[in-house]
Amino acid sequence: KQEVTQIPAALSVPEGENLVLNCSFTDSAIYNLQWFRQDPGKGLTSLLLIQSSQREQTSGRLNASLDKSSGRSTLYIAASQPGDSATYLCAVSGSARQLTFGSGTQLTVLP
Amino acid sequence: DADVTQTPRNRITKTGKRIMLECSQTKGHDRMYWYRQDPGLGLRLIYYSFDVKDINKGEISDGYSVSRQAQAKFSLSLESAIPNQTALYFCATGLAESDTQYFGPGTRLTVL
Numbered sequence: 303k304q305e306v307t308q309i310p311a312a313l314s315v316p317e318g319e320n321l322v323l324n325c326s327f328t329d330s331a332i333y334n335l336q337w338f339r340q341d342p343g344k345g346l347t348s349l350l351l352i353q354s355s356q357r358e359q360t361s362g363r364l365n366a367s368l369d370k371s372s373g374r375s376t377l378y379i380a381a382s383q384p385g386d387s388a389t390y391l392c393a394v395s396g397s398a399r400q401l402t403f404g405s406g407t408q409l410t411v412l413p
Numbered sequence: 414d415a416d417v418t419q420t421p422r423n424r425i426t427k428t429g430k431r432i433m434l435e436c437s438q439t440k441g442h443d444r445m446y447w448y449r450q451d452p453g454l455g456l457r458l459i460y461y462s463f464d465v466k467d468i469n470k471g472e473i474s475d476g477y478s479v480s481r482q483a484q485a486k487f488s489l490s491l492e493s494a495i496p497n498q499t500a501l502y503f504c505a506t507g508l509a510e511s512d513t514q515y516f517g518p519g520t521r522l523t524v525l
Contacts, residue, residue: 306455311453333512334512336512336513338516343518343519344518344519345417345503345505345516345517345518345519346456346503346505346514346516347516348513348514348515351512351513391455391456393455393456395512399512400458400461400471401456401458401514402455403455403456403457404455405453405454405455406455
C-alpha cells in the first residue's frame with residue numbers, strides 16, 4: 303500500500319525567504335506526482351504535476367522536483383509572500399490512476 | 414460560476430440519519446471522485462466514477478454509497494451516519510487523458 307509522508311507538518315517563515323517542502327512515498331511505481339494548495343473554506347488547487355519520466359516542473363516562483371527511485375519530491379518556493387500561506391499537499395498517482403495524498407504542510411509566511 | 418459545486422457546504426446531523434451530499438460540475442469531465450479529509454490526515458478516496466456506468470470503490474468505501482445520475486452529477490450517501498464520519502468531504506473531477514483533478518469547495522459534515 304502506497305504511503306505518502308510530508309515533512310514538516312507546519313512551517314513559519316518571514317516574507318521573502320526561499321523555502322523547501324518535502325514529500326516522500328513508499329512505492330516508486332507511480333505515474334505522476336502532484337502538488338496541491340489548500341486554502342481554508344476552499345477546495346484544492348493543482349499547482350504542479352510531474353510525470354514519472356520527468357525530473358522537475360516549474361511555474362512562476364514554484365519549482366517541484368521528483369526523484370522516483372528514492373521516493374522523494376520537493377516543492378521549492380522562491381521569495382515567499384504572505385499570500386503563499388496555505389496548506390500544501392503532495393499526491394502520487396498509482397497504477398489505477400488514483401491519488402494517494404500526504405497529510406500536508408501548513409505554511410505561514412509572516413509579513 | 415464555480416466549475417465544481419458541492420451542496421450543502423455545511424451539515425450537522427445525528428447518528429443514524431441518512432445523508433446525501435451532492436456534487437455537480439460544468440467542466441464536461443467524465444471522471445468524478447469523492448474524498449474525505451480528517452484533521453492531520455491527507456485526503457482519502459471513498460468512491461470514483463470513470464463514466465455514468467462505471468463506479469468503483471476507493472480506499473474507504475464502507476458506510477458510504479454513491480450514485481452517478483448523469484455525467485455532471487455524482488452524489489455521496491451515508492446510509493446511517495455515525496460520529497466517525499465527521500469530516501470534510503471533497504468532490505473532484507478529471508479527464509481520462511489527464512491526471513489533473515479539479516476540486517469542489519468541500520462539505521463540512523458533523524455527525525452528533
